[in-house]
Amino acid sequence: MNLHNPQSIDPVCLTKLDTSMAIHQLTYRNVTYHFCSAHCQERFSEAAVFFSAPQRIDELHPIPKHHRLRVASVPEAIREVAGICLSEVRGVSNVLIGDGYADIDYDLRLVSLNQLEAAMKDAGLPLKGWLHGLRRSLWSFVEHNELENLASQPSPCCSRPPIRVR
Ligand SMILES: [Zn+2]
Incomplete structure (x- = not known):
């Protein structure tokens, strides 16, 4: 991603962002990603391998x-x-x-x-x-x-x- 490019796309929800305004960002494998919200940034962090893959999520x-x-x-x-x-x-x-x-x-x-x-x-x-907590952990793992x-x-x-x- 070109760091000088003022336009960026949130890799989670695909919202177009003005990077000079975006306050949610992180760098993963030397690429800086911008996000519309803390929600999308957190979602990315949980599954960075998935969201940084070449395939965009709207192609799935x-x-x-x-x-x-x-x-x-x-x-x-x-x-x-x-x-x-x-x-x-x-x-x-x-x-x-x-x-x-x-x-x-x-x-x-x-x-x-x-x-x-x-x-x-x-x-x-x-x-x-208890048991329901364990079940949720399993669902999250899956x-x-x-x-x-x-x-x-x-x-x-x-x-x-x-x-x-x-
Ligand atoms: Zn977003």
Whole structure:
């Protein structure tokens, strides 16, 4: 990336940015990336191998995820506000919060389960621990591997079988 170029694209959400205005940035493998928000910068950091791959994320299909998360019982007013907060998180397509659970649909390219857990805590929805905490750790681990695998795959236009070297 040309550092003198005043235009840059957020590699996570593909928003065009004026780099002189962008306050969220980081350098990965000698390339400086700019982000529209702390959310996108954090998402990049979680899966830098994926987001720094030559393939842009809009060339990949959405990676829809659905999870039912167990949450503590909270008053309905808090559930409503939390539902609004969560539905505004980038990458979230659907949220349904009931008594003791939250059903969330999201696109793994744009938001991770880790980020959703943090957003839920911020919104006053405490997640259940113990076995459910272990299960969430496993889901996060699987998500991470899924992105790393995608990053290491050849792009669809070169899906020919590899030439065998004798
Ligand atoms: Zn962004």
